[in-house]
Amino acid sequence: MEKIRRTKVVDLLKREDFGAMVNVKGWVRTRRGSKQVSFIALNDGSTIHNVQVVVDLAQFDEEMLKLITTGACLSVDGVMVESVGSGQRVEVQAREIEVLGTCDSSYPLQKKGHSLEFLREVAHLRPRTNTFGAVFRIRHNMAIAIHKFFHEKGFFYFHTPIITASDCEGAGQMFQVTTMNLYNLKRDERGSISYDDDFFGKQASLTVSGQLEGELAATALGSIYTFGPTFRAENSNTPRHLAEFWMIEPEVAFNDIIDNMDLAEEFIKYCVKWALDNCMDDVKFLNDMFDKELIERLQGVLEKDFVRLPYTEGIKILEEAVAKGHKFEFPVYWGVDLASEHERYLVENHFKRPVILTDYPKEIKAFYMKLNEDGKTVRAMDVLFPKIGEIIGGSERESDYDKLMTRIEELHIPMKDMWWYLDTRKFGTCPHAGFGLGFERLLLFVTGMANIRDVIPFPRTPRNADF
Ligand code: ATP
Ligand code: MN
Numbered sequence: 001m002e003k004i005r006r007t008k009v010v011d012l013l014k015r016e017d018f019g020a021m022v023n024v025k026g027w028v029r030t031r032r033g034s035k036q037v038s039f040i041a042l043n044d045g046s047t048i049h050n051v052q053v054v055v056d057l058a059q060f061d062e063e064m065l066k067l068i069t070t071g072a073c074l075s076v077d078g079v080m081v082e083s084v085g086s087g088q089r090v091e092v093q094a095r096e097i098e099v100l101g102t103c104d105s106s107y108p109l110q111k112k113g114h115s116l117e118f119l120r121e122v123a124h125l126r127p128r129t130n131t132f133g134a135v136f137r138i139r140h141n142m143a144i145a146i147h148k149f150f151h152e153k154g155f156f157y158f159h160t161p162i163i164t165a166s167d168c169e170g171a172g173q174m175f176q177v178t179t180m181n182l183y184n185l186k187r188d189e190r191g192s193i194s195y196d197d198d199f200f201g202k203q204a205s206l207t208v209s210g211q212l213e214g215e216l217a218a219t220a221l222g223s224i225y226t227f228g229p230t231f232r233a234e235n236s237n238t239p240r241h242l243a244e245f246w247m248i249e250p251e252v253a254f255n256d257i258i259d260n261m262d263l264a265e266e267f268i269k270y271c272v273k274w275a276l277d278n279c280m281d282d283v284k285f286l287n288d289m290f291d292k293e294l295i296e297r298l299q300g301v302l303e304k305d306f307v308r309l310p311y312t313e314g315i316k317i318l319e320e321a322v323a324k325g326h327k328f329e330f331p332v333y334w335g336v337d338l339a340s341e342h343e344r345y346l347v348e349n350h351f352k353r354p355v356i357l358t359d360y361p362k363e364i365k366a367f368y369m370k371l372n373e374d375g376k377t378v379r380a381m382d383v384l385f386p387k388i389g390e391i392i393g394g395s396e397r398e399s400d401y402d403k404l405m406t407r408i409e410e411l412h413i414p415m416k417d418m419w420w421y422l423d424t425r426k427f428g429t430c431p432h433a434g435f436g437l438g439f440e441r442l443l444l445f446v447t448g449m450a451n452i453r454d455v456i457p458f459p460r461t462p463r464n465a466d467f
């Protein structure tokens with residue numbers, strides 16, 4: 001028989017030329033039926049929906065039929081017909097079945113309803129479940145939406161390095177990159193490790209942010225964004241932190257903190273709208289399965305303006321809540337670095353919409369943030385979201401060389417490897433601002449998943465780098 005071109009299930013389910021011969025390929029989700037006929041739910045990952053394949057058992061080889069078990073991979077030629085009972089408009093009456101890959105009986109995804117914890121242990125197979133198929137199709141769509149958003153606004157996608165010899169925040173939470181023999185480390189006269197013979201001739205690490213290089217680009221190309229992997233060796237086992245995550249960091253010359261907030265709000269709304277417009281099958285599945293308020297929450301974010309509130313006002317609200325008897329695990333006072341419970345109180349209990357908190361105490365923010373006239377606070381902005389807490393962290397940058405140096409000295413930041421960053425403030429410095437959006441935090445919001453390990457294909461967390 002002549003080879004029929006494969007139709008993806010997503011396309012097949014839209015076709016109306018009933019009676020046509022088609023070919024579908026995919027993996028068996030379920031097989032049920034009687035002695036005469038089998039109904040096979042076939043999924044090829046192109047959509048959350050399966051196509052039903054109807055098999056008249058009398059017409060096929062018995063040995064071959066035995067191989068059609070959950071998880072097996074099939075190629076089916078058949079007639080596309082209008083369906084009454086399958087829940088779809090279209091089904092395929094099999095004429096020819098080839099088992100491309102049999103499935104061993106040890107297949108872990110035999111039945112439905114595995115826990116998310118169990119599925120993390122089989123992360124190599126979990127994309128084959130409805131849940132993770134939906135999550136990873138949405139993940140793809142969000143990446144596309146992000147590039148589209150910035151491209152349409154005239155931003156340039158700028159690639160910043162993954163290996164770096166500078167620690168952006170001055171914090172000691174980086175993964176070291178080395179080719180040195182750890183069993184035989186060379187030491188200098190004072191007993192410290194000597195990096196002279198290391199690959200880069202100096203200590204190097206995986207980047208915690210592309211911002212500093214992003215600033216170089218913004219002061220040349222005007223409006224740029226980065227979108228790449230980021231690494232933090234923080235030993236915080238929370239449902240919102242990964243050791244390897246993806247970050248989007250726009251940086252814009254001539255933007256002030258207000259422009260920065262406007263950009264962040266427009267950007268997130270664009271992404272959320274994209275999900276509702278383009279991923280509704282998957283979003284609806286996750287809504288029904290895990291989080292009955294998901295769609296409502298997504299629509300809610302589009303409708304409302306984000307609250308914009310100085311940190312000092314936020315602290316007052318939290319202190320009032322404590323005075324009225326609300327219990328937080330961590331203390332609230334001016335100067336504290338807010339915990340996610342505080343952020344969520346402001347968003348979920350008090351304002352009932354996203355909040356952009358600004359003007360944080362300089363002590364809890366990075367050296368490069370622009371100092372306010374009060375000398376105490378900086379032009380920082382964190383975007384706080386329901387269910388998540390911080391989704392974006394950003395600021396207007398300090399563009400004045402002397403003020404920046406003062407901060408660097410106050411914080412004892414080793415600047416010998418940062419001369420290139422300081423050059424931007426010497427050679428035609430300009431006001432500029434930017435922020436970082438954690439891609440997986442956005443995905444937590446859009447998918448309604450509760451744990452960040454469930455929105456990245458292969459999560460890296462303390463004591464876990466399998467797959
Ligand atoms: P948090 O306070 O939640 O630990 P942060 O203040 O350290 O975050 P930033 O340095 O401002 O985060 O990074 C920008 C964004 O990157 C954050 O708003 C968040 O969305 C995301 N992010 C930061 N750390 C992680 C992580 N370990 N895993 C996943 N996303 C992260
Ligand atoms: Mn932050």
